[in-house]
Amino acid sequence: xxxxxxxxxxxxxxxxxxxxxxxxxxxxxxxxxxxxxxxxxxxxxxxxxxxxxxxxxxxxxxxxxxxxxxxxxxxxxxxxxxxxxxxxxxxxxxxxxxxxxxxxxxxxxxxxxxxxxxxxxxxxxxxxxxxxxxxxxxxxxxxxxxxxxxxxxxxxxxxxxxxxxxxxxxxxxxxxxxxxxxxxxxxxxxxxxxxxxxxxxxxxxxxxxxxxxxxxxxxxxxxxxxxxxxxxxxxxxxxx
Ligand SMILES: Nc1ncnc2c1ncn2[C@@H]1O[C@H](COP(=O)(O)OP(=O)(O)OP(=O)(O)O)[C@@H](O)[C@H]1O
Numbered sequence: 742x743x744x745x746x747x748x749x750x751x752x753x754x755x756x757x758x759x760x761x762x763x764x765x766x767x768x769x770x771x772x773x774x775x776x777x778x779x780x781x782x783x784x785x786x787x788x789x790x791x792x793x794x795x796x797x798x799x800x801x802x803x804x805x806x807x808x809x810x811x812x813x814x815x816x817x818x819x820x821x822x823x824x825x826x827x828x829x830x831x832x833x834x835x836x837x838x839x840x841x842x843x844x845x846x847x848x849x850x851x852x853x854x855x856x857x858x859x860x861x862x863x864x865x866x867x868x869x870x871x872x873x874x875x876x877x878x879x880x881x882x883x884x885x886x887x888x889x890x891x892x893x894x895x896x897x898x899x900x901x902x903x904x905x906x907x908x909x910x911x912x913x914x915x916x917x918x919x920x921x922x923x924x925x926x927x928x929x930x931x932x933x934x935x936x937x938x939x940x941x942x943x944x945x946x947x948x949x950x951x952x953x954x955x956x957x958x959x960x961x962x963x964x965x966x967x968x969x970x971x972x973x974x975x976x977x978x979x980x981x
Contacts, residue, residue, distance in 0.1 A: 746771040746892055746923035747792055752801035754787055761787045762946045774918045776937035777927040783943040785927040789894050793821040806891050817845060820890035824897050826881035830870040834861050834880050847888040855883040858913050875901040892923045911936050931966040949973050
C-alpha cells in the first residue's frame with residue numbers, strides 16, 4: 742500500500758488580496774523526495790507554510806504524518822527551512838545549532854553531525870553575520886536536520902550554492918529519503934526536478950501535474966524539464 746506523509750484537501754488560502762489557493766488537493770508520498778516546482782509567485786512557499794502549519798488557511802484539511810498540520814504532536818517530527826535563514830546573527834554557527842538542538846531535545850552529537858553534513862566545519866566558530874548568503878542558508882538547513890524529523894520541508898535549499906555543494910546536499914536528501922524520511926523541496930530550478938522521485942508542478946495555485954521525472958519527460962516528449970514544464974503549461978492554457 743502506498744503511504745502518504747502529507748494529504749492536502751480543499752485548501753483555500755488568501756494572502757493579502759490574492760487567492761493563492763482555491764480548493765487545492767494533493768498528496769505527498771512517504772519516504773520519497775518530492776519536488777515542488779513552478780514559477781515565482783505560483784504558491785510554493787504558501788503550500789509549504791500550510792503543510793508546516795504556520796499559514797493561516799481559509800478552508801481545507803491538511804494531514805501530516807497522520808496528524809493535523811501544525812499540531813503539537815508534530816512539533817519535533819516536522820522540520821522546516823525557510824528561504825530566509827532563521828538563525829541568530831550574533832551567534833556563531835555552532836552556538837546557533839547548539840541552541841536549536843537544546844530546544845528540540847536532539848541527541849548530543851547531532852550538532853557536529855549536521856555541521857559536517859552541510860560542510861560548515863571550517864566556519865563553525867564564525868558568527869552568522871559574517872557568513873556569505875550560501876553559508877547562512879546552509880546553517881538554516883543544518884538546523885532543520887537536527888533531531889530525527891519524519892518530514893523535512895525545504896524552501897529552495899540550494900539557492901546560491903555552488904554545483905559541488907548542491908550535489909552533496911542532494912545526496913544527503915537522498916540518504917534521508919532512503920532511511921524513510923519524507924523530503925519536500927521547492928525549487929524553481931527545473932534541472933533539480935530530475936533528482937526528485939515525485940514532482941508537483943504548480944502554476945497560479947493550480948496543480949499542473951503530479952508526476953515523476955521520467956513521467957514528465959514521457960508525457961511531453963521533451964528532453965529536459967524546462968521544455969517539459971513549458972509544454973504542460975501551454976497544454977493547461979489551451980484546456981482552460
Ligand atoms: N504576505 C503576503 N501578502 C500578500 N500577498 C502575499 C504575501 N505573501 C505572498 N503573497 C502572494 O501570494 C502568492 C504566492 O506566493 P508564494 O510566496 O507562495 O509563491 P512562490 O511560488 O513561493 O514564489 P517564489 O518562487 O518567488 O518564492 C504571490 O502572488 C505573492 O505575491
